[in-house]
Amino acid sequence: MIRVAAVGDIHMGSDSQGLLRPAFDTLDECADLLLLAGDLTRHGTPEEARVVGREVLGLPVPVVAVLGNHDHHDEQPEKVTGILQEAGVTVLEGEGTVVECAGTRVGVAGTKGFCGGFVGRSAGEFGEPLMKEFVRYTRRSADALHGALEDLGRDGCDLRIALTHFSPVADTLAGEPLEIYPFLGSYLLAEAIDTAGADLSVHGHAHMGTEHGMTAGGVRVRNVAQPVIRRAFNVYRLHAA
Amino acid sequence: MSPFAQPANGGADRPAGHAGHAGDAGDAGDAGDAGDAGDAGNIEYRVAHLHDRLAAEELAELGVRAEVRAGSVVVTGTVPSAECRETLLRTVHEELAGLAVHTDVQVAETASPDHAEDLP
Numbered sequence: 001m002i003r004v005a006a007v008g009d010i011h012m013g014s015d016s017q018g019l020l021r022p023a024f025d026t027l028d029e030c031a032d033l034l035l036l037a038g039d040l041t042r043h044g045t046p047e048e049a050r051v052v053g054r055e056v057l058g059l060p061v062p063v064v065a066v067l068g069n070h071d072h073h074d075e076q077p078e079k080v081t082g083i084l085q086e087a088g089v090t091v092l093e094g095e096g097t098v099v100e101c102a103g104t105r106v107g108v109a110g111t112k113g114f115c116g117g118f119v120g121r122s123a124g125e126f127g128e129p130l131m132k133e134f135v136r137y138t139r140r141s142a143d144a145l146h147g148a149l150e151d152l153g154r155d156g157c158d159l160r161i162a163l164t165h166f167s168p169v170a171d172t173l174a175g176e177p178l179e180i181y182p183f184l185g186s187y188l189l190a191e192a193i194d195t196a197g198a199d200l201s202v203h204g205h206a207h208m209g210t211e212h213g214m215t216a217g218g219v220r221v222r223n224v225a226q227p228v229i230r231r232a233f234n235v236y237r238l239h240a241a
Numbered sequence: 242m243s244p245f246a247q248p249a250n251g252g253a254d255r256p257a258g259h260a261g262h263a264g265d266a267g268d269a270g271d272a273g274d275a276g277d278a279g280d281a282g283n284i285e286y287r288v289a290h291l292h293d294r295l296a297a298e299e300l301a302e303l304g305v306r307a308e309v310r311a312g313s314v315v316v317t318g319t320v321p322s323a324e325c326r327e328t329l330l331r332t333v334h335e336e337l338a339g340l341a342v343h344t345d346v347q348v349a350e351t352a353s354p355d356h357a358e359d360l361p
Contacts, residue, residue: 003357009304010349011321019322023353030357042301042321070301177306200360207304207319220360227304227319230350235357 002101002159002240003030005061007233008037008204009225011070012051021055023232028060031235032101036089037204037224038068038112038165041080049080053087062099063089066110068165068205092163094144096152104240106159107152109196111145113166113189113203114138117182142188149196158240162193162201162219171213172223173206190215199238284309284340291336300328305346307333313341319349 005027010020027034034056041048049071056063071080081091090097092110099106116123116138125135145162152160167173167185176184184206193201194217201215204225211228213221224234288307295302302325305318316333320326326348333342 011301013321013325015322015324019351023351026353030353070303073301208306226321226349227347229354231354232351234354237357237359239361 002032002104002106002238004033004035004106004161004200004202004236004238005031005233006035006037006202006222006224006236007226007229007231008068008165008202009039009207009227010036010052011039011042011226012055013042013048014051017051017054019055020232024056024059027233031061031233033062033064033099033106033108034059034233035108035161035163035202035224036063036065037163037202038066039070039204039225040065040068040084041071042073044071044074044076044080046074046076046079046083049083053083053089056084056089057087059088064097064099064108064110064163065089065091066093066163066165067091067112069112072112092148094141094148096148098152098155098157104159105155105157106161106238107149107155107157108161108163109145109148109152109198110163111141111148111189113141113145113164113168114186115166115183116186116188118170118185118187121182122187123182138186138188142186142192145189146192146196149193149198153197159200159238160198161238162189162198164189164201164203165205167203167206167209167213167221167223168193168201169213169215169221172203172209172211172221174210175208176206184209190217190219190221193217193219200236284312284314287337287340288314291333294332294336295329298332300325300332302329305329313343316342316344316346319347321349323348 040052084091094111096109114137125132168189173184194215198219201221207225207227209223307316
């Protein structure tokens with residue numbers, strides 16, 4: 001059994017330093033790794049990324065993250081990524097990593113993901129170049145997630161987790177206005193998860209959504225946006241087959 | 242959170258008279274004075290401009306909902322810090338000066354969980 005702590009949408013700024021650290025310092029008592037599901041900053045500035053980096057520096061468990069749309073706002077995602085890496089965070093975008101937890105190989109495949117909506121109510125790759133690129137961006141992200149999950153399977157991982165910022169399912173958006181669902185996630189991410197296989201899917205982004213959901217293929221989905229879970233993080237116990 | 246309400250220009254080009262900076266900030270959670278007929282007619286656009294400001298200014302706030310209900314505006318959501326909440330409420334009352342506003346804005350909780358979820 002491994003214990004996965006997860007939170008997203010912590011939106012740290014200059015006034016945030018130290019807010020989460022007391023809870024993070026208890027991670028060795030209750031978790032084997034910490035997943036950060038994007039939107040770690042407000043504007044994606046290097047200064048805000050440094051606040052996040054200091055908040056997680058030297059934590060007693062491995063930290064794996066994806067960026068969110070806020071972390072891209074200042075158009076310096078590579079710099080944000082570098083600052084987090086300097087603080088010891090493994091930042092994933094279309095790739096996977098393996099964490100050894102008490103003899104269990106846990107694979108985490110991560111991508112920010114993007115939007116477009118859900119089956120029957122989604123954007124199509126049609127028409128203006130901008131519209132086509134919108135959908136293709138999501139498709140590339142989903143394809144990378146699929147590839148990363150497959151690689152982790154081939155690598156002999158006992159458990160695989162899909163970590164995204166945008167949601168793969170509509171279930172965990174319940175509470176958000178229906179009209180904005182297409183901006184909150186894409187079924188392409190769920191299709192990637194279902195076809196490659198995973199034991200858990202973790203995402204953020206939907207502050208007014210719901211924690212629990214499931215893909216069409218039966219993979220459990222958890223929306224860990226901090227406003228949803230109302231904690232510094234939640235912990236999920238996973239059991240290797 | 243989704244940028245569905247975020248403008249390309251941060252609302253900087255809005256027509257004169259829509260800035261709404263002159264109003265009484267009021268107290269959080271209190272209903273202000275009801276607007277006159279002119280305000281009521283523009284209430285939806287004023288809410289849209291509020292969303293624009295919240296996204297474009299220091300908060301980069303996209304996760305707060307502001308909705309028109311029976312002629313008043315209800316603002317709900319969760320923000321990352323007490324300072325963000327103060328800034329949010331100040332902006333709301335500036336932007337919606339003269340309108341009845343109800344707020345229910347919480348600060349994100351930062352406690353450790355008291356249990357784990359088992360996923361057999």
